[in-house]
Amino acid sequence: AQTVTQSQPEMSVQEAETVTLSCTYDTSESDYYLFWYKQPPSRQMILVIRQEAYKQQNATENRFSVNFQKAAKSFSLKISDSQLGDAAMYFCAYRSADAGGTSYGKLTFGQGTILTVHP
Amino acid sequence: DAMVIQNPRYQVTQFGKPVTLSCSQTLNHNVMYWYQQKSSQAPKLLFHYYDKDFNNEADTPDNFQSRRPNTSFCFLDIRSPGLGDAAMYLCATSRGWRAAGGRGYNEQFFGPGTRLTVL
Numbered sequence: 001a002q003t004v005t006q007s008q009p010e011m012s013v014q015e016a017e018t019v020t021l022s023c024t025y026d027t028s029e030s031d032y033y034l035f036w037y038k039q040p041p042s043r044q045m046i047l048v049i050r051q052e053a054y055k056q057q058n059a060t061e062n063r064f065s066v067n068f069q070k071a072a073k074s075f076s077l078k079i080s081d082s083q084l085g086d087a088a089m090y091f092c093a094y095r096s097a098d099a100g101g102t103s104y105g106k107l108t109f110g111q112g113t114i115l116t117v118h119p
Numbered sequence: 120d121a122m123v124i125q126n127p128r129y130q131v132t133q134f135g136k137p138v139t140l141s142c143s144q145t146l147n148h149n150v151m152y153w154y155q156q157k158s159s160q161a162p163k164l165l166f167h168y169y170d171k172d173f174n175n176e177a178d179t180p181d182n183f184q185s186r187r188p189n190t191s192f193c194f195l196d197i198r199s200p201g202l203g204d205a206a207m208y209l210c211a212t213s214r215g216w217r218a219a220g221g222r223g224y225n226e227q228f229f230g231p232g233t234r235l236t237v238l
Contacts, residue, residue: 004161044123045162045209045229091161105150105169105216107227109161 002027002094006110013082014118020067021077021113023092031097034068035107036077040088048090051075053097079115087117122146123230125210131236132200140195140233142210149215151193152227153185156207168193169215200237207232 003026013019025034036048051059051068059066063083067076079086092110124143132138142151150169154162166175168187182204184196197204209232213225 044231047226050226089159105167105213105225106164107162109163111161112159114159 002029002032002096002108004092004094004108004110006092006113008113009111010114010116012116012118013079015082015084017082018078018080019082019115021079021090021092021115023075023077023110025073025075025092025094025110027073027094029096033095033097034066034075035093035095036064036066036075037091037093037109038086038088039091039112040085045091049077082117084117084119087115089114123210123212123228125208125230125233127233128231129234129236131238132197133238134201135199138197138200138235140197140208140210140235142193142195142230143191144210144212144228145191146212146228147190148212148228149190150213150225151187152211152213153183153193153195154209154211156209156232158206162209165195197235200235202237205235205237207234 005024008022011019032053034051037045038048039045049059049061049064051066058068063080065078089112091112093107095107122145126141152167153165155165156162164176165179165183166185182198187193210230211227213227216225
């Protein structure tokens with residue numbers, strides 16, 4: 001079974017600064033997807049960024065980028081030029097890419113990191 | 120706008136009194152998921168429907184049932200809620216993967232959740 005670990009229960013950043021959220025995972029699979037989801041207080045969870053394991057290039061979405069280290073099973077999220085609206089719980093998640101597997105389609109989440117942005 | 124809708128947003132029930140949570144989607148997605156998220160914890164998948172095929176997670180208690188009468192709607196039934204069932208319940212949807220031969224990324228879209236309180 002896959003596991004996802006976020007070792008930082010809480011992080012804080014000053015507005016306009018950069019912050020990095022950490023995530024590690026454990027799997028025996030070679031093909032999978034990794035995601036970062038954002039869950040603002042009392043609002044729905046939305047996808048921030050995704051990474052396909054077979055792609056070596058790190059994914060980037062505007063101010064959000066990842067550092068994907070497959071051998072180390074590490075997947076960190078960097079938020080540049082932090083904004084007040086970035087304050088939320090951030091979840092790292094894993095999904096198998098093996099369509100024949102019983103767990104295909106299932107997201108396994110980490111425990112989450114609460115990000116506070118100070119003005 | 121196409122979306123995932125959950126009703127009600129807040130539900131209060133009594134210990135042991137059956138309760139039903141509702142999810143609807145306008146995305147015409149094949150797959151609908153139910154997650155349980157306890158306070159400050161990661162969402163935990165309870166089960167999912169791929170079209171009419173029901174897929175239960177091995178550790179989902181029998182107390183939790185689900186129905187999907189059509190593509191658009193999915194219900195979560197808690198037959199005898201206990202205090203430990205108080206949580207946020209998240210519904211999510213995604214496109215199916217079988218028609219694409221299994222490969223391919225299918226983003227999960229989440230609803231805003233229903234917060235269940237058990238008295």
